Amino acid sequence: MHWFTENPGAGGLRHLAIPKLLERLDALCEGTIAVDTEARIVWCNDKYLQMLGYSDPQSLLGRDVEEIIPNSLMRQVVKSGEPILLDLMAFGSETFVVSRLPLTGPDGKVIGAVGICLYDKLHHLKPLLGKFSQLQDELAETRRLLVQDRRPRYTLASYVGNSPASLDVKRQARRAAQLGSTVLLLGETGTGKELLAQAIHASSARASQPFIAVNAAAIPEALLESEFFGAAPGAYTGADKRGRDGKFKLAHGGTLFLDEVGDMPLQIQAKLLRVLQEQEVEPLGSNKVIKVDVRIIAATSIDLVQALAQGRLRRDLYYRLNVLSITLPPLRERIADLEALCEGALEQIAERTGMARRELTPGALQRLGGYDWPGNVRELRNVLEKAVLHSDNRRLVADDFDTILPRLAAARTGASAVVQPLAQAVAAAERGAIEAALAAAGGKKTEAARLLGISRATLYEKMALLQLF
């Protein structure tokens, strides 16, 4: 406010106006408080006093403002001489709209500050407050969901199977959970490596901390580094220019599951090794290092010995990861667990789809037991789900799986193969193999390519040629 002192009426007007202004503020606001240059309370009106839960103004006078209002920014205003015109301040369970203004003496020097608590007396601020509390609720809900998402979904009881091979896996997993060391899970696709990683985490001392999974094969090479280690603001242009936390930071205190660790580019392997040795990460484009405390569970479905021999996997990284390894048996080697696995899967399918719970006849079980399951438990679940969707019968019979099990069907048609031009026969064989691999991988192309022993790019190329899209 500026007063024109050369105007003879101004002094009088000021004299009259100031008390009126304070009176108005008193009526309009929830509370007013003033501090001196040391941010000690020098004045507080009755409303503010009540709001703060005091009855005697003397009990507040001379005390540091933060002692009474922990979130107060009055000290900042006194120090900077700059007002904070509109702000939201949390006090207890309530949020207030506040304004803070510096007070200056005749020489222009700051002599204190006044804080005005507006709360909801200003009706036009109500939508703003409403929006703020709605956003706060949404934030709390999102945080809750995020925490839930980072909790492991599986425990050791989720690993179904009582065959000697399965019991051995569970025994080793229990031991790994207690030891807390780095674990390397080996096994074909769909054998339950991620399930077991979650189960180990859930039984370990880190169970209440996050479980973060990252699949090296599913992330484009250019993004792997920032995905793992994070990126500083400005390290990128475009969508990520604000910077991002890497998976290592997100997993701090908990477990990081490195899936398909055998498929990582060598350059990332070198960086990963350094992080594992130093227990600190340097986000992309930043020169600061962040300390991380992360337990690693790595998994791979490729032959690591071969990858080492071919130079695709660094030997030092392999030794660092291969502290305690658990090999998960393929389904065909623990076929005794087939019935229990089917029971569990059919139960879950019924729950998820709302359809009636199906059963398998002994003949159906026998048919399933005769298949070699290259996609393991994942493929088994997909096959059962398809059979449930294709049939209305409460009991699924062997015939229900005839068209669904790819290799059995292929073997049968192979027996009565007709003579045809070689190119056609090769195309038909390729089509059959790709369809079988896609079925085994539950439609996941990266996995299907791995099962076929070709790159993802080649798979796409062949699928386009054979019009399989």
Ligand SMILES: Nc1ncnc2c1ncn2[C@@H]1O[C@H](COP(=O)(O)OP(=O)(O)OP(=O)(O)O)[C@@H](O)[C@H]1O
């Ligand atoms: N022993 C098991 N008991 C119950 N469900 C299982 C078991 N093994 C695997 N599954 C189920 O099979 C599916 C695939 O498992 P998971 O993703 O853990 O396999 P994976 O070995 O990590 O596969 P990939 O190598 O392809 O990533 C999941 O739905 C999982 O719940």
